[in-house]
Amino acid sequence: MKKLIISSVILFASFITNAQITKAELTATGLTCSMCSKATYKQLTSIPEVEKVETDLNKTAFLLHFKKGSTVNVGDLKQKVEDAGFSVGELVVVFDFNNQKAENNSSFTQDNITYTFIDSKPGVLTGEVKVKVLDKGFVTEKEYKKLQKLAKQYPSYAAESNNQYHIKLL
Amino acid sequence: MPQKVTTNTILNCFDMKKLFFVIIVFVSLKVKAQELFVFTEPASNMPGKSLGIRDMNAFMFEKDGQLNYHNMPELMWGINKKWMVHVQGFISNRQEGGLKAEGGSFYAKYRFLSKDDIQSHFRMAAYGRFSFNNADIHQQEIETMGHNTGFETGIIATQLLHKIAISSSLSYERALDNTSKHKFPESESNSAVNYTLSAGKLMLPKTYTSYKQTNMNLMLELLGQRLNGNGRSYLDIAPSVQFIINSQARVDIGYRQELYSTIKRTAPNGIVLKLEYTFFNVFK
Numbered sequence: 001m002k003k004l005i006i007s008s009v010i011l012f013a014s015f016i017t018n019a020q021i022t023k024a025e026l027t028a029t030g031l032t033c034s035m036c037s038k039a040t041y042k043q044l045t046s047i048p049e050v051e052k053v054e055t056d057l058n059k060t061a062f063l064l065h066f067k068k069g070s071t072v073n074v075g076d077l078k079q080k081v082e083d084a085g086f087s088v089g090e091l092v093v094v095f096d097f098n099n100q101k102a103e104n105n106s107s108f109t110q111d112n113i114t115y116t117f118i119d120s121k122p123g124v125l126t127g128e129v130k131v132k133v134l135d136k137g138f139v140t141e142k143e144y145k146k147l148q149k150l151a152k153q154y155p156s157y158a159a160e161s162n163n164q165y166h167i168k169l170l
Numbered sequence: 171m172p173q174k175v176t177t178n179t180i181l182n183c184f185d186m187k188k189l190f191f192v193i194i195v196f197v198s199l200k201v202k203a204q205e206l207f208v209f210t211e212p213a214s215n216m217p218g219k220s221l222g223i224r225d226m227n228a229f230m231f232e233k234d235g236q237l238n239y240h241n242m243p244e245l246m247w248g249i250n251k252k253w254m255v256h257v258q259g260f261i262s263n264r265q266e267g268g269l270k271a272e273g274g275s276f277y278a279k280y281r282f283l284s285k286d287d288i289q290s291h292f293r294m295a296a297y298g299r300f301s302f303n304n305a306d307i308h309q310q311e312i313e314t315m316g317h318n319t320g321f322e323t324g325i326i327a328t329q330l331l332h333k334i335a336i337s338s339s340l341s342y343e344r345a346l347d348n349t350s351k352h353k354f355p356e357s358e359s360n361s362a363v364n365y366t367l368s369a370g371k372l373m374l375p376k377t378y379t380s381y382k383q384t385n386m387n388l389m390l391e392l393l394g395q396r397l398n399g400n401g402r403s404y405l406d407i408a409p410s411v412q413f414i415i416n417s418q419a420r421v422d423i424g425y426r427q428e429l430y431s432t433i434k435r436t437a438p439n440g441i442v443l444k445l446e447y448t449f450f451n452v453f454k
Contacts, residue, residue, distance in 0.1 A: 030286030032330065033206065033372070035448070038381050038417035039217035042450035057378030060289065083218040085251050087286035140287055 019110045020096045021072040022128065024064045028081050029089035029140060031060055036086065043080040071111040075162050078137050089140045091133045092170065097125040102169060105154060113163045118154055120169035131167040136160050207368045208410040208422040208444060209391045212337050213293035213328035215254040215281055219453040222246035222446060228316075230440030238437045239263045240316050254279050260316040265305055273303035275314065279326075291330045297341075298323040306352045310402065310434040311395065312345045312362045318354075320345040324364070337368045343395075359399025367392045370412075385414040389424070397433060404431035406438065420446035 028040050037060055044053050044062055049070035054063040066072050078088050100108060103122035107114050118134055135157075136144050150166075151158040157166050206212065216222050224244040232238055244258040256277040263269050276299070283294035299322045301314040314320045324341025341364045347353040354360050374386040389410045396403040410424030422444035431438065 027288070029288050030284070030291035030330075032289050032332070033414070034378060034381055034383065034385055034417040035206065035414055035420075036217075037378075039220065039448075039450055041381070043217070043219075046451050055381075057380070082251050085215055085217055085248075087284075089286070089288050141285065142287070 018098045019100055019108060019115075020069070021074075021093050021110075022066055022096050023094035024066070024072075024074070024077060025061060025090075025092040025094075026064060026077060026081070026088060027059060027061045027090040028084075028086045029060070030086040036084070040081055040084040040086055043084045044077070047076055047080060049076075073111075073113060073163075074133055074138070074165060082137075087140075088138050091138045092130050093133060093167070095125075095129050095131060097127065097129055100125040113165065116154065116156060116164065116166050118150060118157070118166045118168050120167075125169075130170040132170055134166045134168055138165075206387070206412065206414075206420065207337060207370060207391060208389055208412060208424040208442065209393055209408045209426065210337060210339060210366045210368050211279065211297065211326065212335075212368075213281060213283075213295040213326040214291075215251065215279060215295070216246055216248040216448065217450060218248045218250045219451055220248045221449045221452040222248075223449075224444060224446040227443040227445075228440055229443075230437035232437045238440070239269070241269070242316060251284075252281050258315075260301075260303060262305070262316060264308075272305045272316070273301060273319070275299050275301035289330075289332050291328075293328050293330075295326045295328075296324070297326065302348075304349050304352070307345075307348055307354055309436045310358055310397065311404065311438075312343050312360070312397070314343060314345070318345040319348045320360075322364070335368075335370045337366075339366045340364070359397035359402070361398045362395050363398065365394045365396075381417040385412075385417075387412040387414070393426070395433065402432040404433045404435065404438070405429045408442075410442070418448055418450075420444070422446075 031037060034057065037057055041053060041055060041062065044050060044064060049066050049072050051065045051067045074091060074093060077091065081088050102117050102120055102125050104117055104120060107116040134147055139147065154166065156164055224246060226242040226244065228240040230238040239262060241261040242258055244256055246254065246256045248254045258275045259271065260273045261269055261271050277297065279295050279297040281293060281295040285292045299314055302319045303317060312318055312320065314322050320343065322341050322343040324339055326337060326339040328335065328337040342361065343364055344361045345354050368389065368391040370387055370389040372385060372387050375383045389412060391408040392405060393408060394403065394405040406426050406428050408424055408426040410422055413421045424442040426440055426442060428438040
């Protein structure tokens with residue numbers, strides 16, 4: 001499996017780009033109560049890169065705005081939600097791209113984190129673009145079970161690494 | 171010792187059909203659920219890295235007409251998503267000479283299963299409590315919360331669905347000698363199995379707009395015990411109302427009523443008032 005991952009990394013040699021995460025829409029799962037939601041909110045606001053958090057209490061959704069020029073690792077967001085006692089059901093991240101080439105199985109690296117496009121139409125991305133994170137712990141358990149079969153087509157998907165994420169253009 | 175109670179007299183004590191009707195009406199109402207139960211703990215933990223303070227006040231009616239007051243201050247720490255611990259003190263006026271500190275307890279809960287989905291979850295946890303108490307042993311009921319020195323260990327399962335939260339627990343409770351002066355009577359059963367069933371629902375607000383809205387929850391809980399040594403048992407019903415203020419403070423008002431009992435208990439019925447406050451993210 002490791003060989004596969006390494007070869008795929010070489011095959012789709014990723015290149016350093018200029019793609020900033022500016023916002024994230026996070027839906028938390030496993031909760032309905034306002035106290036639970038507030039616990040999650042407090043955790044998310046404690047992330048240094050977060051400028052402000054807007055909430056949709058009925059959907060247990062949080063819109064995070066990040067500080068300009070900050071380095072965001074989406075794994076930190078997941079960790080904070082889990083610290084509050086809940087899970088991430090959906091994470092949509094807004095990238096600010098600058099002529100980013102996108103096609104299935106192509107990757108780019110930003111701040112030492114590699115993002116691989118999955119199930120995405122090819123094109124060149126500029127400006128704010130929404131992508132959905134498909135890795136384990138960023139989707140509901142049911143959805144992850146369906147996504148697991150992607151591992152054949154995208155070998156790195158099974159790696160569950162803390163500095164490699166798989167994203168789908170929305 | 172109480173006289174032997176037959177099934178008939180149990181049914182006379184409380185009409186079971188009415189009880190089932192109440193429960194069915196309760197679970198069929200279309201609202202969101204809450205699981206911050208008043209008389210039991212859910213399988214979920216308090217948020218990780220947070221600290222909670224709680225003060226439980228129980229006003230229990232002695233069968234001889236006196237009022238028992240128990241005060242149980244509690245400090246709660248959510249260590250991480252899996253572990254939480256409580257330390258608690260027991261103060262009561264049950265003994266001669268007014269309010270006295272009688273003992274304390276240490277409680278730990280470990281959440282070992284968590285299945286989260288959109289506005290629902292299923293969780294299971296294991297817990298243990300060790301308590302000490304210097305008061306006299308005055309009843310057959312075993313209660314390590316403020317009466318007996320001893321320990322309790324059990325499992326909890328909690329299901330939260332959009333419209334209802336149901337939680338159930340099963341535990342083993344063992345009483346030890348309270349002190350060398352107040353030994354546990356050898357003639358009595360020193361261990362018991364406890365079982366609980368709790369349901370909760372959110373009444374207000376209808377739609378969430380801010381964390382500042384006061385939430386109102388209604389709860390209904392069944393609390394039972396069976397003594398292993400002699401097969402005697404009791405079952406209580408405990409309705410309660412709960413207010414959550416600013417998504418951070420909790421005020422619970424509950425009433426506990428014995429449905430039937432073949433166990434000798436001195437003050438099973440009474441009112442419980444619980445106050446709780448959570449400090450989020452105290453620990454980094």
